[in-house]
Amino acid sequence: MIRVGIMGYGNLGRGIECALKQNSDMELVSVFTRRDPSSVKTLTEGVMVCSVEDAVTMKDKIDIMILCGGSATDLPVQTPEYAKYFNVIDSFDTHARIPEHFDNVDAAAKEAGNIAVISCGWDPGMFSLNRLYANAVLPEGNDYTFWGKGVSQGHSDAIRRIEGVADAKQYTIPVEAALASVRNCENPTLTTREKHIRECFVVAKEGADLARIENEIKTMPNYFADYDTIVHFISQEELDKNHSGIPHGGFVIRTGKTGLNKENNHVIEYSLKLDSNPEFTSSVIVAYARAAYRMKQEGMSGCKTVFDIPPAYLSPLSGAELRKHML
Amino acid sequence: MIRVGIMGYGNLGRGIECALKQNSDMELVSVFTRRDPSSVKTLTEGVMVCSVEDAVTMKDKIDIMILCGGSATDLPVQTPEYAKYFNVIDSFDTHARIPEHFDNVDAAAKEAGNIAVISCGWDPGMFSLNRLYANAVLPEGNDYTFWGKGVSQGHSDAIRRIEGVADAKQYTIPVEAALASVRNCENPTLTTREKHIRECFVVAKEGADLARIENEIKTMPNYFADYDTIVHFISQEELDKNHSGIPHGGFVIRTGKTGLNKENNHVIEYSLKLDSNPEFTSSVIVAYARAAYRMKQEGMSGCKTVFDIPPAYLSPLSGAELRKHML
Numbered sequence: 222m223i224r225v226g227i228m229g230y231g232n233l234g235r236g237i238e239c240a241l242k243q244n245s246d247m248e249l250v251s252v253f254t255r256r257d258p259s260s261v262k263t264l265t266e267g268v269m270v271c272s273v274e275d276a277v278t279m280k281d282k283i284d285i286m287i288l289c290g291g292s293a294t295d296l297p298v299q300t301p302e303y304a305k306y307f308n309v310i311d312s313f314d315t316h317a318r319i320p321e322h323f324d325n326v327d328a329a330a331k332e333a334g335n336i337a338v339i340s341c342g343w344d345p346g347m348f349s350l351n352r353l354y355a356n357a358v359l360p361e362g363n364d365y366t367f368w369g370k371g372v373s374q375g376h377s378d379a380i381r382r383i384e385g386v387a388d389a390k391q392y393t394i395p396v397e398a399a400l401a402s403v404r405n406c407e408n409p410t411l412t413t414r415e416k417h418i419r420e421c422f423v424v425a426k427e428g429a430d431l432a433r434i435e436n437e438i439k440t441m442p443n444y445f446a447d448y449d450t451i452v453h454f455i456s457q458e459e460l461d462k463n464h465s466g467i468p469h470g471g472f473v474i475r476t477g478k479t480g481l482n483k484e485n486n487h488v489i490e491y492s493l494k495l496d497s498n499p500e501f502t503s504s505v506i507v508a509y510a511r512a513a514y515r516m517k518q519e520g521m522s523g524c525k526t527v528f529d530i531p532p533a534y535l536s537p538l539s540g541a542e543l544r545k546h547m548l
Numbered sequence: 549m550i551r552v553g554i555m556g557y558g559n560l561g562r563g564i565e566c567a568l569k570q571n572s573d574m575e576l577v578s579v580f581t582r583r584d585p586s587s588v589k590t591l592t593e594g595v596m597v598c599s600v601e602d603a604v605t606m607k608d609k610i611d612i613m614i615l616c617g618g619s620a621t622d623l624p625v626q627t628p629e630y631a632k633y634f635n636v637i638d639s640f641d642t643h644a645r646i647p648e649h650f651d652n653v654d655a656a657a658k659e660a661g662n663i664a665v666i667s668c669g670w671d672p673g674m675f676s677l678n679r680l681y682a683n684a685v686l687p688e689g690n691d692y693t694f695w696g697k698g699v700s701q702g703h704s705d706a707i708r709r710i711e712g713v714a715d716a717k718q719y720t721i722p723v724e725a726a727l728a729s730v731r732n733c734e735n736p737t738l739t740t741r742e743k744h745i746r747e748c749f750v751v752a753k754e755g756a757d758l759a760r761i762e763n764e765i766k767t768m769p770n771y772f773a774d775y776d777t778i779v780h781f782i783s784q785e786e787l788d789k790n791h792s793g794i795p796h797g798g799f800v801i802r803t804g805k806t807g808l809n810k811e812n813n814h815v816i817e818y819s820l821k822l823d824s825n826p827e828f829t830s831s832v833i834v835a836y837a838r839a840a841y842r843m844k845q846e847g848m849s850g851c852k853t854v855f856d857i858p859p860a861y862l863s864p865l866s867g868a869e870l871r872k873h874m875l
Contacts, residue, residue: 236806239806239807239808240806242808243687243688243806244687264808316875319871319872319875320868320871320872323871340875345875347681347685347816349874349875350681350859351818352874353859353860353862353863353870353874354674354677354859354862356863356874357835357838357859357862357863357864358674358828358831358832358835358862359831360570360571361570404821479563479566479567479570479823479824479827479828479830479831480566480824480827481566481569481591484823485822485823485824485827486823487820487821487822487823487824487828487831488819488820488821488822489674489819489820490817490818490819490820490821491678491817491818492815492816492817493814493815493816493817494731494814494815494817495812495814495815496806496811496812496813496814497806497807497812497814500806500807500812501685501806501814503806504685504686504806504814505685508684508685511684526871526875527859527875528858528859528860528867528870528871528874528875529858529859529860529867530858530859531855531856531857531858532677532680532681532684532854532855532856532857532859533680533855533856535680535681535684535685536680536683536684540855540856541647543680543855544646544647544650544853544855545646545647547676547679547680547683547855548643548646548667548672548676548853548854548855
């Protein structure tokens with residue numbers, strides 16, 4: 222059994238807990254929290270809840286620590302820190318800062334002889350893998366990534382900060398015409414506006430000026446100004462009833478040419494349609510946690526990403542079983 | 549530069565030759581043929597054409613030999629044989645015999661200290677990878693593979709063997725309703741007939757009995773009897789004009805559930821739409837040839853499949869470049 226710790230018990234931590242139940246070679250040893258441990262109730266009977274302060278004392282009882290903090294401030298500190306004591310895995314998703322994060326984590330993990338997997342999930346993660354494979358296979362071509370339909374937590378939060386807004390949910394939606402053009406090998410150059418629509422469901426406070434709220438949303442720099450944005454005002458009941466999920470997904474498409482005169486077109490498309498963004502991210506992380514454990518068993522160390530890990534390491538099946546049933 | 553040999557110069561061999569032109573770190577050294585070398589004209593100026601008999605004498609001039617023979621009789625012999633002298637890669641695609649082929653090739657490659665990659669292409673190959681990744685990420689779910697729309701060489705050949713048939717082309721086409729049901733997470737159990745349609749374009753010889761030909765096609769065991777089959781009789785001119793390509797493609801879909809009570813559905817879908825089946829297969833093989841060369845440089849040996857090879861090995865970019873641009 223691979224003994225797992227979960228550091229941080231929000232949506233992602235609970236998703237990891239559920240995913241572990243679907244993998245019979247892994248067991249959850251303890252959840253670690255910054256809150257008072259006695260205030261945290263896990264989904265699983267009998268799982269220990271410990272303070273983050275006590276994590277290091279558990280270093281011989283945990284084969285891999287799954288870090289479920291945020292990319293803005295938690296993971297840049299936690300991943301290199303805990304890589305000193307544990308094999309670790311995170312879902313660091315600030316794309317621009319990945320090289321720096323990699324270097325920090327790599328130094329710590331190598332020094333300690335541990336494996337650290339960073340930026341695991343679906344983007345970065347499964348989407349990145351598909352970009353890499355498709356680029357290697359079709360060296361002459363174009364890459365497109367579309368996100369959605371799905372909830373953007375950051376954009377929902379931005380709307381909620383507007384005066385007069387009680388609650389809100391924002392969906393990012395790919396533009397169908399853009400997808401069709403890409404799939405048709407037209408190699409379009411797409412503006413931000415041409416790629417995605419933003420649809421907002423907003424609960425206004427009583428007496429709030431709806432026209433002003435709508436205008437503030439649609440003109441908000443970075444978040445909405447560059448998009449075609451649709452705003453619906455609805456009741457809190459309707460929001461709770463129809464928009465309480467956290468779905469997401471998207472498309473990674475590469476089109477490219479082959480042939481002596483580049484006469485043949487090819488389309489490689491990978492897509493995800495997810496009812497629960499955090500639970501799917503968790504499922505990816507748990508498969509890579511298995512891989513990290515195996516790499517450590519084989520004597521490897523240092524920071525790894527999905528690019529460095531042989532696919533077979535993710536599966537509980539043996540090489541012979543995989544070749545027989547999946548090749 | 550990675551120095552490449554091509555063994556066998558049919559559609560696949562020519563596809564490899566074209567793909568190498570798109571990869572500036574690789575060069576074609578020689579084509580090897582069973583025909584009289586002077587009768588073979590390559591697409592590239594100045595490429596040597598040698599007899600297969602002379603291949604072994606070139607063992608120090610070639611970093612990897614790409615074996616472009618057929619799976620029925622060529623590769624079971626050639627891959628273990630040439631793995632004694634070269635790093636090799638093949639596209640062995642008889643799924644049921646992969647375990648046996650793997651063992652034979654592994655023994656020869658290990659003995660010689662070479663790397664051998666088998667069963668490379670898109671199915672087996674990229675489709676297999678997607679089955680593995682999706683299964684590892686969603687342990688509780690269902691797998692579906694659909695092929696097409698594309699030309700089946702075997703089915704086209706079977707039609708051409710019918711008396712009164714001058715020429716023929718057969719397309720395998722996924723049934724849209726089945727695809728829709730799968731994507732909708734209905735987890736259908738699909739019969740052969742429910743998954744694919746077979747559409748045939750047939751040129752009859754003058755005076756042939758069309759009704760008999762159509763009946764022989766539709767009732768042919770293994771090939772057509774279990775499918776809904778559409779037969780069109782057309783002229784040779786029309787066949788040559790509209791059906792001379794070798795397109796193919798397909799879909800690998802896994803649907804699965806997560807959550808404490810399995811309340812959330814997820815759909816992972818990978819699809820290919822290819823103008824040229826052999827050229828795309830070649831493009832995959834060439835990327836894995838690069839990986840094989842690198843593994844050999846690192847001192848590894850033995851038989852490998854797409855499951856064993858870290859994705860980063862396929863790309864000409866460095867780890868740091870990949871993390872910066874594709875993660």
